[in-house]
Amino acid sequence: MLIGLYNYWVVVVLMMIGFYIVIANGNLIKKIVGLSIFQTSVFIFYISMAKVDGGTAPILAEGIKQYSNPLPHVLILTAIVVGIATTAVGLALAVRIKEAYGSIEEEEIQAKDNLDC
Amino acid sequence: MTSVFLLAFLVVIAVAIVRMRDLLAVSMLLGIYGLLSASFFVTMDAVDVAFTEASVGAGISTLLMLAAITLTGRSEHPTRHKPVLALFVVLITGCLLIYGTLDMPYFGSADAPIHLHVAPHYINNSMQEIGIPNIVTSVLASYRGFDTFGEVVVIFTAGMGVLALLSVVRRAENITKIDSINDSMHAEYLILRIVVKALIPFILLYALYVQFHGDFGPGGGFQAGVIFAAAIILYAMLFGMSTARRVINQSVIQFFAAIGVLLYGSVGVVALINGKSFLDYSALSADPVAGQHLGILLVELGVGLTVASVMVIIFFNFEGRRDVLQSQENNHKGDN
Numbered sequence: 001m002l003i004g005l006y007n008y009w010v011v012v013v014l015m016m017i018g019f020y021i022v023i024a025n026g027n028l029i030k031k032i033v034g035l036s037i038f039q040t041s042v043f044i045f046y047i048s049m050a051k052v053d054g055g056t057a058p059i060l061a062e063g064i065k066q067y068s069n070p071l072p073h074v075l076i077l078t079a080i081v082v083g084i085a086t087t088a089v090g091l092a093l094a095v096r097i098k099e100a101y102g103s104i105e106e107e108e109i110q111a112k113d114n115l116d117c
Numbered sequence: 118m119t120s121v122f123l124l125a126f127l128v129v130i131a132v133a134i135v136r137m138r139d140l141l142a143v144s145m146l147l148g149i150y151g152l153l154s155a156s157f158f159v160t161m162d163a164v165d166v167a168f169t170e171a172s173v174g175a176g177i178s179t180l181l182m183l184a185a186i187t188l189t190g191r192s193e194h195p196t197r198h199k200p201v202l203a204l205f206v207v208l209i210t211g212c213l214l215i216y217g218t219l220d221m222p223y224f225g226s227a228d229a230p231i232h233l234h235v236a237p238h239y240i241n242n243s244m245q246e247i248g249i250p251n252i253v254t255s256v257l258a259s260y261r262g263f264d265t266f267g268e269v270v271v272i273f274t275a276g277m278g279v280l281a282l283l284s285v286v287r288r289a290e291n292i293t294k295i296d297s298i299n300d301s302m303h304a305e306y307l308i309l310r311i312v313v314k315a316l317i318p319f320i321l322l323y324a325l326y327v328q329f330h331g332d333f334g335p336g337g338g339f340q341a342g343v344i345f346a347a348a349i350i351l352y353a354m355l356f357g358m359s360t361a362r363r364v365i366n367q368s369v370i371q372f373f374a375a376i377g378v379l380l381y382g383s384v385g386v387v388a389l390i391n392g393k394s395f396l397d398y399s400a401l402s403a404d405p406v407a408g409q410h411l412g413i414l415l416v417e418l419g420v421g422l423t424v425a426s427v428m429v430i431i432f433f434n435f436e437g438r439r440d441v442l443q444s445q446e447n448n449h450k451g452d453n
Contacts, residue, residue, distance in 0.1 A: 010127070017131040017132065024203035026196045029140055044157065053226070060251075066227070077253065077339060080169045081343065082275075084181070085427060092283050092435070
């Protein structure tokens, strides 16, 4: 059981580390880093499920009987590029927040908002 | 066996990221994290995914992180509230997820439900139906072409989002000023500049190889687009933004980003006009397999164009923002 589920447990640990960074850190850039760790753990989850024992990369060739599952590969390949594009939007938002508030720390932004009210 | 150690390293690096307060170190660690996960994907037979993760996770994403940090500041303030509650939530969620994995089929088992439904069709029939060896490319561009179209639109939208958030109106730059900057920078990093200048054509050529060889080996529009953009970004980093802006016209790049999406969509519309379903490439030619080849070539070209342009747009806008802020600061100093 330990070997059979090891990959999935590591995925859970990585996911929770990313989740922890997102909820426990006040710095917006650090939060985005947490999100990308979380995101990568999901990629690892999908790719681990696609692996078949004794399988090989899903590129058709003579004399190969067992291929790994190509479908999760496709889903994750596009997800990686979409992930970096959305991360860039997040970073751009952080940059604009820095310009407007002079800080990217959650507490300082909140304090400034409270003053304005 | 290698994968077991790679996963353990990933956990170590993730923990280091939690503890690190210097954001520069965090972004470097994130680059290592990306490279390690790319190596893990190779051991899992996902060569196309590894390719993408190596160029995106270890390359472009680290760069963007650095560009953002130069604008927002490098160090993170220690949080005043206690992290116990967060730790408690995380532990409970983690335990529930681990409990959920207990029902999962074991790693690598060939009779897991995921391998029984559509995957055998792709593996057994893609050679007759699509006629290219790389199954990942067949599924990406043909079987699930509609899905990929959606992803390309998302990437395009994200590029437009960054443009809306960060773009600044700039005055026409004085060319003599740029030349003087170039002269003053000429002595610095001489070796780096000469080596990179010789390297850039090969990077661009490699991107084109990845683009057009994607049918037969790992590769395709997504990877090629990122590699192509990396070459341009490398040039911009070493020769300065003002020089790069003269070489790469921003409005042309924005135009290309839109053309990529348009190309993808119009291939689908041509299939519709010829009486088949949207993005059914067998309508493109009398011979269905030849039609598939043509369709995949065009669609991948659209993907590559959009991805490369959007990556360049994102980087140039981050850097352009910094130039403007710096010149504003200098003006303020001048006023005082």
